[in-house]
Amino acid sequence: MSPDLGQPSSTGIAALSVAVCIATYRRPGGLERLVDGLGALQFSRSAQPLLDVIIADNDPQGSAAAPCAELAQTCRWPMVYVVDPRRGIPYARNAAVCAARERGAELIAFIDDDEVPEPAWLDELLAVMATYQADVVTGPVLPLFEVEAPAWVLRGRFFERPRYQTGVRLDRAYTGNVLLRARVLDTLSGPFDERKALSGGTDTHLFLQVADAGHRIVWADGAVVHEWNPPSRLTARWLVRRAFRASSNWSSSERELRASLPVRVARIAKAFGRMAQGMILLPLGLLAGRHLLVRSLRCLAMGAGSLAGLVGREYDEYRVTHGS
Secondary structure: OOOOOOEEOOOOOEEOEEEEEEEEOOOHHHHHHHHHHHHOOOOOOOOOOEEEEEEEEOOOOOOOHHHHHHHHHHOOOOEEEEEOOOOOHHHHHHHHHHHHHHOOOOEEEEEOOOEEEOOOHHHHHHHHHHHOOOOEEEOOEEEEEOOOOOHHHHHHOOOOOOOOOOOOEEOOOOOOEEEEEHHHHOOOOOOOOHHHOOOOOHHHHHHHHHHHOOOOEEEOOOOOEEEEEOHHHOOHHHHHHHHHHHHHHHHHHHHHHOOOHHHHHHHHHHHHHHHHHHHHHHHHHHHHOHHHHHHHHHHHHHHHHHHHHHOOOOOOHHHOOOOO
8 A cells, every 4th residue: 555645543554544435316225224334344454444424415305414414323434415416426426526535535435325335345445455556446246136036137147247356457447336546536527427417327437537547447356245126127128228328338438538440440340249149149038038038138238329329329327216
């Protein structure tokens, strides 16, 4: 870890100042679950940080104010509550980053309001950041379900995400589970792109810039958080739309930040490859089961999303909030 970061703790090891940033919109139950999880954090590999919990409410009515005031009474860590009434995730995330900077945070972590960290979550992120001299550290998000998931959902493994060995260098990260040095954001405006208010993908856009600037992004496989998925996500419709949105976000960000002809040609080729894969799987899905059918539709949606992103078209997924 850089020797200029942190203040001496009682153990003689530098204690870093960390702001855990949470953007929230009308999820009081999820917020309570998350804050309880943050209260259970444990530190064995790293010095316990000087930690602030920053909650950025994106509801113009400030609906999280009362729950946050109540949670602050028992929260293990100091809590900061801010509101940005403009509807859209990047507004809330930028408000949280602004509050973190005002608190003098050296490191900024992001976690979503429908997630819960394992007790070692932040300890692992800090340890891996120090071990690999990383600028950004990210880890796995594992699914949980508020109701029993249909068999076809589990068989299709639609909520499982790639995992890597600890220390593997990546070209991307997402705000559902990430820790970064605050100085990484110094040269970025926003830093989250407010033009993408409801389409999502502002974390994709941000971390593409971070990677292209040469900052080291590494994986911490032991830094686990769990994401709670409500019944409204356990549908083919949601999964297909999600695939379209994620692909269009990536393609749109790549189009803006990596605007070269070879990159664009490669993206088009990958898009048509995805759609070809979907077409091949489609008849198999009609015969072999719903999980393959949905997988084929997702491949088609991913290909279409990539092409849509290349012409600046994105899907405003976050007009609807899932879960409470």
